[in-house]
Amino acid sequence: MTLDPEVVRKDFPIFETRMRGKRLVYLDSANTSQKPRQVIERMVEFYEHENANIHRAVYELAERSTAAYEGARAKCAHFIQAPSPRSIVFTRGTTESINLVRYSWARANVHEGDEVLVTEMEHHSNLVPWQLLTQETGATLRNLPVDDDGMLRVDLLESFITDRTKLVCVGLMSNVLGTINPVRRLADAVHAVGGLIMVDAAQAAPHMPVDVSELDADFLAFSSHKMCGPTGAGVLYGRERLLEEMPPFHGGGEMIREVFADHSTWNEIPHKFEAGTMNIAQAVGLGAAVDYLQSLGMGSVRAHEMELTAYALEQLNAVGAEVHGPLDVARRGGAISFNVGGVHPHDLATIVDQEGVCIRAGHHCAQPLMRRLGVPATARASLYIYNTREDIDVLMGALEQAKGWFA
Amino acid sequence: MVRMSLDELYKEVILDHYRTPRNRGRLDPHDVKLERNNPLCGDELELYLKFDGEDLEGIAFEGKGCSISMASASMMTEKVKGLDVKQARAVAESIKRMMAGEEPGDINELGDLVSLKGVVKYPVRIKCALLGWNTLLEGLDEVP
Numbered sequence: 001m002t003l004d005p006e007v008v009r010k011d012f013p014i015f016e017t018r019m020r021g022k023r024l025v026y027l028d029s030a031n032t033s034q035k036p037r038q039v040i041e042r043m044v045e046f047y048e049h050e051n052a053n054i055h056r057a058v059y060e061l062a063e064r065s066t067a068a069y070e071g072a073r074a075k076c077a078h079f080i081q082a083p084s085p086r087s088i089v090f091t092r093g094t095t096e097s098i099n100l101v102r103y104s105w106a107r108a109n110v111h112e113g114d115e116v117l118v119t120e121m122e123h124h125s126n127l128v129p130w131q132l133l134t135q136e137t138g139a140t141l142r143n144l145p146v147d148d149d150g151m152l153r154v155d156l157l158e159s160f161i162t163d164r165t166k167l168v169c170v171g172l173m174s175n176v177l178g179t180i181n182p183v184r185r186l187a188d189a190v191h192a193v194g195g196l197i198m199v200d201a202a203q204a205a206p207h208m209p210v211d212v213s214e215l216d217a218d219f220l221a222f223s224s225h226k227m228c229g230p231t232g233a234g235v236l237y238g239r240e241r242l243l244e245e246m247p248p249f250h251g252g253g254e255m256i257r258e259v260f261a262d263h264s265t266w267n268e269i270p271h272k273f274e275a276g277t278m279n280i281a282q283a284v285g286l287g288a289a290v291d292y293l294q295s296l297g298m299g300s301v302r303a304h305e306m307e308l309t310a311y312a313l314e315q316l317n318a319v320g321a322e323v324h325g326p327l328d329v330a331r332r333g334g335a336i337s338f339n340v341g342g343v344h345p346h347d348l349a350t351i352v353d354q355e356g357v358c359i360r361a362g363h364h365c366a367q368p369l370m371r372r373l374g375v376p377a378t379a380r381a382s383l384y385i386y387n388t389r390e391d392i393d394v395l396m397g398a399l400e401q402a403k404g405w406f407a
Numbered sequence: 408m409v410r411m412s413l414d415e416l417y418k419e420v421i422l423d424h425y426r427t428p429r430n431r432g433r434l435d436p437h438d439v440k441l442e443r444n445n446p447l448c449g450d451e452l453e454l455y456l457k458f459d460g461e462d463l464e465g466i467a468f469e470g471k472g473c474s475i476s477m478a479s480a481s482m483m484t485e486k487v488k489g490l491d492v493k494q495a496r497a498v499a500e501s502i503k504r505m506m507a508g509e510e511p512g513d514i515n516e517l518g519d520l521v522s523l524k525g526v527v528k529y530p531v532r533i534k535c536a537l538l539g540w541n542t543l544l545e546g547l548d549e550v551p
Contacts, residue, residue: 344472344473344474345448345449345473346448346450346472346473346474346475346532346535347417347473347474347475350413350416350529350532351413354413361448362447362448362449363446363447363448363449367446370449376449376450376451376471376472377448377449377450405413405417405422406422406425406426406474
């Protein structure tokens with residue numbers, strides 16, 4: 001099934017908004033995506049007809065809200081081919097998911113002398129928690145380098161994954177370079193030494209089929225807001241066996257089984273990790289986003305973005321932009337970082353904004369990678385299901401204008 | 408809605424300072440060297456100050472950043488060179504007031520710096536324009 005972005009666009013009310021009288025050209029979906037009517041309406045429907053707290057009351061309305069929330073969990077499990085909804089923990093987003101692993105699993109399992117391996121292209125959210133963990137435990141943080149084409153140096157894996165490696169933390173798709181990383185290869189390497197792998201799928205889950213068994217991931221995290229869902233919801237997938245053994249993250253209501261004056265016992269997974277009243281409507285909205293993306297087909301989403309990314313790379317080359325990251329669309333997604341000679345990314349972003357074009361400029365929460373690339377900042381255009389060739393053409397016209405200002 | 412035009416932001420004098428920055432480079436010897444950045448956007452600035460008593464005898468900067476941050480720093484060095492600490496501080500405070508949308512005071516005193524007024528309409532760029540000035544204010548506190 002081929003995806004027609006002009007049809008998809010009609011599902012997104014925001015595209016009725018004009019920017020300075022012009023068509024809104026939204027090229028910042030790697031930052032956050034726009035939301036389709038189906039998701040917005042599902043959340044309104046929930047608040048108007050199903051709202052009650054979950055898992056706590058016996059009345060019919062609470063059964064409806066619980067069914068909606070747990071239904072969303074089942075949808076998320078199916079979305080990433082997880083064996084059971086029990087392996088899906090709802091969080092506020094990828095950052096919280098990763099921090100859950102840090103506080104719960106890693107604190108109990110990573111000790112002085114152990115190693116945690118990250119990569120040079122990680123988003124700060126999959127780097128800073130591991131800096132904090134290793135500083136706290138006396139473990140060593142190691143960094144797998146990136147080559148000049150923006151690919152991970154997997155040729156160095158043998159020296160970076162040792163019998164001390166307890167955890168490898170890697171993004172499936174880079175938010176800066178677009179690179180799709182060989183996660184399965186890293187998983188096999190760390191499993192061979194008895195360690196685990198934590199996959200940051202925040203950029204991948206919205207854009208390509210993700211299968212936790214195929215990746216052999218122990219933990220995998222993603223965010224609702226980058227995949228057509230609302231902010232405030234995200235997922236941590238964990239192997240059931242691991243989740244069972246892990247201590248709780250936050251303490252409070254709902255995560256307990258029995259509470260005594262001086263101690264408590266824990267609820268079954270995944271509820272053990274969901275303390276307090278969760279972002280219920282947001283989780284329901286995420287479920288609707290999963291339905292929406294699956295109705296398009298993740299294979300079609302990926303095919304559309306590969307085609308459009310190829311076009312964008314070709315056009316960027318034509319205007320003389322320097323693209324950071326792989327040029328082969330089979331090895332990358334649609335987050336495209338670039339620099340235009342003589343024009344600072346900030347100036348670029350301001351100038352193209354006058355044409356109704358939204359791009360990001362800055363370090364994209366990946367300062368170590370910026371240093372590796374030798375640039376203080378880049379401009380980034382990131383593509384999604386509602387972007388068209390016309391969007392790319394408008395961007396290119398705006399880039400030409402920007403060059404004119406600073407010529 | 409206020410109609411915004413790029414001409415108000417990228418005035419010729421700003422583009423001129425960006426293309427041909429004044430007082431760019433290291434200053435040796437110097438009394439103060441400060442490195443500051445805008446971490447969110449990646450603008451980087453090194454500011455060198457040399458004092459003669461209370462007078463700012465020399466000032467120079469190095470940096471990488473957008474046109475607004477670099478042009479603002481360049482204009483700043485031209486404006487404050489030779490002023491005494493108190494005068495330099497007053498100019499910096501005046502620019503900060505202008506960026507906050509307040510009356511900067513005697514506008515004739517500011518000269519080319521008035522060209523920065525257009526930045527106020529682009530709130531996300533205000534911190535670019537102020538990088539040099541905030542660094543200067545810190546540096547003036549370190550007068551030996």
